[in-house]
Amino acid sequence: MRKLNWTDFDVLVVDDEVDNLDAFRFAFRKSFRLHYAGGADEALSMLAEVEPAVIVADQRMPHMSGIELLAEVKKRLPNCFAILLTAYADLEVLIAAVNSGSVDRYVQKPWDSKELTVILRQAIDTHATQVENARLREQLAQYTGYLERQQRDPLDFGQVVGGGAATQAVLARVEEVASTDSPVLIEGEAGLEKEVVARSIHVGSARDGRPFVSVTCAAFAEEALERELFGYARGTFEGAFQDRPGRVELAHGGTLYLHELAVLSPTAQARLLRLLTHGESERVGDTRASRANVRLVLSVTPTLAQAFAKQPLLPELASKLRVFPITLKPLRQRREDIRPLAEHFLGAYARRNARAATQMDAAALARLAAYDWPGNVRELENVVERAAILARGDIIGASQLSFQDPLDAAPVPAAAPAPAPAEGLNLGRKLHAIERGELVRALEKYGGNKAEVARVLGIHRTTLYYRLKKLGIDV
Incomplete structure (x- = not known):
């Protein structure tokens, strides 16, 4: 010390x-x-x-x-x-x-x-x-949770699933940039594997084993986001009783992944530019800058230009962000990845919940392949999980598949059983909406602090991470 x-x-x-x-x-x-x-x-x-x-x-x-x-x-x-x-x-x-x-x-x-x-x-x-021990305990808790989740679901930790040409091109880009410390910008529609790609960059770098800190910027109010990222000095605002490090400091030695950049205020953009240009970070309300040993991976939906269409982006920051872009294609444009992804999600769900269903029949796979997936990979994961819940044997049929919008779904082959009753599906959607709303309110109340939300709700942090991912809440 x-x-x-x-x-x-x-x-x-x-x-x-x-x-x-x-x-x-x-x-x-x-x-x-x-x-x-x-x-x-x-x-x-x-x-x-x-x-x-x-x-x-x-x-x-x-x-x-x-x-x-x-x-x-x-x-x-x-x-x-x-x-x-x-x-x-x-x-x-x-x-x-x-x-x-x-x-x-x-x-x-x-x-x-x-x-x-x-x-x-x-x-x-x-x-x-x-104070230092408390900080180290928090870092250890984050890293322990990281290892637990890595063992439970490799997809979350850099193992990009899919063998199609588009996916292989993304993996090639990841391999090219992982060994450097250059910032990376990931672009693509909502619901794609942006964080998976970000983690794969981290795992493939010399920073593997150090913290991977993920922040969904849209989960915070404008002022709260700046404080969350860069920390703040005591007395900066009412209730700031002590100095607090930001995510930049918590990611020291590792990788900081920022998702949904379009909500960054001009002052937060200026701080981010300073971090990218000079490797320096300054807490809100403080005048002392500190060195920041962190690699930045950032993502936007769907492109940088579209994300900032309604608000200004500092030209110097835009230039920095475009150093090494990686573009993810929507799932409908890489249908060859649908089956391996579905099989991966089914296997992961079966392991977590000791469910019997571990396979899909030909009719189910055909229906998945024919669907356009407006919600991309996240929607596919949700569809597979619902099917696994409804399955009564070890094989999932087409009748167990239900989609975001029935009008967009591919027709069920004539030989397949009838779809599940709409009432049950509507109830499921309502329950998901209620749970999602409660979690979002809790996250807003506690400033995105997942450890505090888990404590208040009386659940383990890994359980909270799973529910957030399942409900499509990126924080």
Whole structure:
């Protein structure tokens, strides 16, 4: 860990006696970045503007004792190191406070300035270590989820399925660019394997094994998106109680995939241009730029020109984005990929859910091949999953297939059984719509934080990722 600069961290000192605050100011004003409060109420109100690394509180204060204050601060800022100053050696109370986690350390008055300097430095060390460990735990959780999902469904992790000429051409482009750090722009209709291609670029690069961070820009409001990507400094807006790294920083050493760029504001475009041009990132509300070791893969629907038809795109950014474009053809123009994709989705669903159906009969395959797939690969996956649910044996027939729009679907061969009742399909669509709406609202409420959404909903993060993908929610 880098050597700490003690004055980079805030220390909040709370005492109802002005003389004691003055003594603290005189002893430590040159050694630490100090803030002062004349009581517990003032200290708690200051937390809206200052997030201290360390809080030092006197035990004997009116209205709220030091222990009670530190307990409340710990609830709001778990990583804040709490020091209690006391002239009263009530050991039972102190031991109970330390054991409860409300107090990290106590110092008896009168304190010695040299001794307290060492204690404050140790407290800042502890705080910085806890913050760094929390960041590393989050990265580890993301990477663990990455590995779990990779084992469950290889299609999500760079294994592009399909042997047709169009797919092979895409794979050739991926192979050409993967070993470089050049930005890549992926263009194509909605529902295509843009993220799969982005992951394949990551897996084929020297950055494989490092974070792959995916962001669907359209899932965030304009201001929230800029903060999500680049992070923000404490106090930048109401509720910004602490510095927060953005996705650019979380992707350090790896690949950042940005989907649906057309919602980027001019200021966010300027930040992205700086990242692409100079390899620098600056948190919102901060003036200090930091080096960003990250490879960018970006995608738009359907093309860069069409995506930005209704809003301006910085010419310099447009030039950077066009360095190495990869265009994905719609599924209707590469029908040779329909069968291998369908078989892959069926096999993946069977493994996840222990379902018996692992094959499709000739009539079902013919119907899939004849359909135009307006929803592309995502629609194909949904159709296959519905068919697997409806199947009663180990082979799926044409009668189990249902499409987005019955008018667009190919006719069922005469020998095939009748389609499933429309009422059941309509109910399924309604249930999917309800679930999708609830998930979108939860994501909006928590700023796209999937870990927090999973926690609130009481489900595992990998389950949430699966449901988001199943319902076509890209975040």
